[in-house]
Amino acid sequence: MKYSIFILIAVLTLVSCQKSKEVSKIVGQDWLLGKWENKSEDGDLLEIWSKVNDSLFIGESYFIKENDTLHSEKIELQQRGENLVYVSTIKGQNNDKPVDFKHNIEIEKQLVFENPKNDYPRKIVYKPIAKDRIFIEVSGIQLDKPSSIRYSMKKTE
Numbered sequence: 001m002k003y004s005i006f007i008l009i010a011v012l013t014l015v016s017c018q019k020s021k022e023v024s025k026i027v028g029q030d031w032l033l034g035k036w037e038n039k040s041e042d043g044d045l046l047e048i049w050s051k052v053n054d055s056l057f058i059g060e061s062y063f064i065k066e067n068d069t070l071h072s073e074k075i076e077l078q079q080r081g082e083n084l085v086y087v088s089t090i091k092g093q094n095n096d097k098p099v100d101f102k103h104n105i106e107i108e109k110q111l112v113f114e115n116p117k118n119d120y121p122r123k124i125v126y127k128p129i130a131k132d133r134i135f136i137e138v139s140g141i142q143l144d145k146p147s148s149i150r151y152s153m154k155k156t157e
Contacts (some may be wrong), residue, residue: 025103026079028056030109043095045071049152055079077111086113086124087126119148131155 030051038045043065051057056078063071076087076098086102089096101113101124110127120140127135132155139148 014016025082025084026057026077029057029077029084031131032057032077032111032126034155035157036134037156038151045151045153047075049075049077084111086111088124115144 007133012119031048033049033051043063045061045063047059047061049057049059051140056076058125059077061071061075063070066119067121072091074089078084078085080085081124084105086101086103087098089098090102099115099118101115101118101121104112104114111123113124114122116122118140120142123138125137127137129135133152134155135150135152137148137150139146141147
């Protein structure tokens with residue numbers, strides 16, 4: 001009887017420790033939360049992230065010129081088992097279905113997401129450069145040529 005109880009406790013401990021490892025990949029990314037802006041002559045880029053729980057952040061991205069929203073996107077950062085996944089849904093693209101980008105764990109101190117099957121973007125990079133600033137790079141293939149955009153954003157909330 002004592003041996004069975006010991007085995008049960010050991011199994012439960014292992015399972016609970018394993019779950020905390022899974023969650024830790026997203027928990028350390030709280031620096032992404034908040035409202036980010038990049039204002040330029042071309043228009044205003046806004047990205048807003050909020051935490052739903054320890055395995056899901058949700059966000060929205062908008063590019064606004066004057067009073068027109070030229071681009072909008074629903075985004076999520078999801079912990080799926082051992083993987084961190086960036087999910088992008090853009091109305092009017094990909095039949096309004098989400099596109100997944102897998103986290104590249106080999107690159108430290110930044111979030112790098114990749115989907116080599118997607119034309120554009122194929123790679124999305126978020127890099128914190130200060131407490132209130134991030135650098136973002138989006139790259140892929142457009143019109144059969146490599147293409148990328150880079151910009152920094154300032155945290156406003």
